[in-house]
Amino acid sequence: AQKVTQAQTEISVVEKEDVTLDCVYETRDTTYYLFWYKQPPSGELVFLIRRNSFDEQNEISGRYSWNFQKSTSSFNFTITASQVVDSAVYFCALSEAWIQGAQKLVFGQGTRLTINP
Amino acid sequence: NAGVMQNPRHLVRRRGQEARLRCSPMKGHSHVYWYRQLPEEGLKFMVYLQKENIIDESGMPKERFSAEFPKEGPSILRIQQVVRGDSAAYFCASSPGTPWADTQYFGPGTRLTVL
Numbered sequence: 091a092q093k094v095t096q097a098q099t100e101i102s103v104v105e106k107e108d109v110t111l112d113c114v115y116e117t118r119d120t121t122y123y124l125f126w127y128k129q130p131p132s133g134e135l136v137f138l139i140r141r142n143s144f145d146e147q148n149e150i151s152g153r154y155s156w157n158f159q160k161s162t163s164s165f166n167f168t169i170t171a172s173q174v175v176d177s178a179v180y181f182c183a184l185s186e187a188w189i190q191g192a193q194k195l196v197f198g199q200g201t202r203l204t205i206n207p
Numbered sequence: 208n209a210g211v212m213q214n215p216r217h218l219v220r221r222r223g224q225e226a227r228l229r230c231s232p233m234k235g236h237s238h239v240y241w242y243r244q245l246p247e248e249g250l251k252f253m254v255y256l257q258k259e260n261i262i263d264e265s266g267m268p269k270e271r272f273s274a275e276f277p278k279e280g281p282s283i284l285r286i287q288q289v290v291r292g293d294s295a296a297y298f299c300a301s302s303p304g305t306p307w308a309d310t311q312y313f314g315p316g317t318r319l320t321v322l
Contacts, residue, residue: 123309125310127313132315133296133315133316133318134313134315134316135250135300135313136313137310137311137312137313140310181250183250193302193309194240194252194255195242195250195252195300195311196252197242197249197250197251198249199248199249200248200249
């Protein structure tokens with residue numbers, strides 16, 4: 091069975107600090123997809139990134155970066171020079187390989203990140 | 208370029224009433240997913256639909272819950288005879304159904320409160 095674990099329930103840092111959100115996953119599939127979503131206080135879910143299992147390149151997008159390591163089944167998310175607007179709940183998610191169009195997501199419990207001014 | 212739309216954003220029902228949640232996918236998206244988020248929890252998959260077809264409903268409770276995605280109009284998640292435990296945020300997501308490169312985009316959610 092698939093499982094996503096976000097061990098950090100809550101993180102609180104001061105603005106401009108770097109912060110890393112951990113995500114560990116379990117799957118028996120050899121092809122799978124990993125995602126990060128952001129849920130700000132307003133409640134909507136915002137897509138941040140998708141990573142395919144066969145692509146282990148790390149990715150950087152502005153202050154955001156993602157470190158994918160298949161050897162440790164981890165897909166960690168780092169925010170550099172954090173800002174108050176980064177305060178949100180962040181979810182890591184996993185989906186199986188594409189089979190007849192079905193790609194349901196399995197979510198972690200989420201990490202509530204608070205950036206203090 | 209409108210995103211996924213859900214309405215209503217907030218819905219209050221008394222125990223025993225029916226709740227109808229609507230979802231209009233992004234333009235060009237033919238795949239719709241429904242997820243439920245209980246308070247302080249992550250999202251749990253409920254059902255996956257394509258036009259006029261339920262593809263996977265493995266996450267749907269066996270009773271009182273149903274979903275449809277008609278040929279015309281939005282997808283509907285219907286909860287009959289609501290109970291307090293149904294209080295949650297219900298999110299709809301849509302995707303274009305691109306093999307091996309699909310991404311689900313979420314709507315703003317419907318917050319259901321059962322009194």
